[in-house]
Amino acid sequence: MxxxxxxxxxxxxxxxxxxxxxxxxxxxxxxxxxxxxxxxxxxxxxxxxxxxxxxxxxxxxxxxxxxxxxxxxxxxxxxxxxxxxxxxxxxxxxxxxxAGPWPGAHTRLRVTKSAWEGVGAGHGVLSRRRVTVAATGRGQSAAGRSAAMWLPGPNGAPVPVSAAGSLLVEPVAGDLSGVG
CATH class of the missing domain: 3.40.50.300 (P-loop containing nucleotide triphosphate hydrolases)
Incomplete structure (x- = not known):
């Protein structure tokens, strides 16, 4: 993992x-x-x-x-x-x-990219982490999808990243269907 x-x-x-x-x-x-x-x-x-x-x-x-x-x-x-x-x-x-592969899993989610923000010029506090989550699997998940999100968001839940990269207010539910 x-x-x-x-x-x-x-x-x-x-x-x-x-x-x-x-x-x-x-x-x-x-x-x-x-x-x-x-x-x-x-x-x-x-x-x-x-x-x-x-x-x-x-x-x-x-x-x-x-x-x-x-x-x-x-x-x-x-x-x-x-x-x-x-x-x-x-x-x-x-x-x-x-955490990892599992025989017969319908959907596999994994973080494919991860970058922390908040530290500048060697000092500061890590404030948030932008990740790209990829979903692959069987059935509807076979095509594969990905979504950029803040993990964690301000309240601890994943939050989608808008096109401008700012935080949105709606948390992401556990389902990535419809993101692409």
């Missing part, structure tokens, strides 16, 4: 979790402060930073228990296990946000 993708993963999770329970598996470098700054309620979060060799079983238990799970890059997954986890998701309605 590219570290540039972690804020995107958090922004999507915060947009979908609100105050619902959520879990993080296999992302030991994800801190509580980053999760809270993105809008996740720490009181309803579970962390399993190092799930071990049996991580697919840990993931299965969490998919049954919480509606949203963030998963780090933990290694190869057998096709049979991937199908079992997909069936579990369909049955429970849980959402799985994965």
């Amino acid at each position: 590219d570290d540039a993708d972690l804020p995107l993963l958090l922004a999507l999770a915060a947009g979908g979790a609100a105050e619902d329970p959520w879990a993080v598996v296999g992302l030991p470098h994800l801190g509580a402060l980053a999760a809270a700054d993105s809008g996740l309620d720490l009181r309803s979060g579970l962390w399993v930073p190092h799930p071990g060799r049996d991580w697919p079983q840990v993931l299965g238990v969490l998919l049954e228990a919480v509606p949203l799970v963030l998963l780090g890059p933990l290694g190869r997954l057998a096709d049979r296990t991937a199908r079992r986890l997909a069936a579990l998701q369909r049955r429970t309605g849980s959402v799985l946000l994965v």
Whole structure:
């Protein structure tokens, strides 16, 4: 996983979790402060930073228990296990946000460009980060789309970049359909 993708993963999770329970598996470098700054309620979060060799079983238990799970890059997954986890998701309605590739994923979002603003001539404060997010996948996502946004925006949520490069006031929902 590219570290540039972690804020995107958090922004999507915060947009979908609100105050619902959520879990993080296999992302030991994800801190509580980053999760809270993105809008996740720490009181309803579970962390399993190092799930071990049996991580697919840990993931299965969490998919049954919480509606949203963030998963780090933990290694190869057998096709049979991937199908079992997909069936579990369909049955429970849980959402799985994965940092990296995942067998059978409908849509893959990744940060393709990233640049911080705010530091001038070697001094200053980082104020915002402009990213380009690319969406690829199956079905309607097969054509691929991209969008420029501030990540995070002023309120922590992603905000689209206008043609002039200034901040817009409407946050981007987790869906990139219609952007192009």
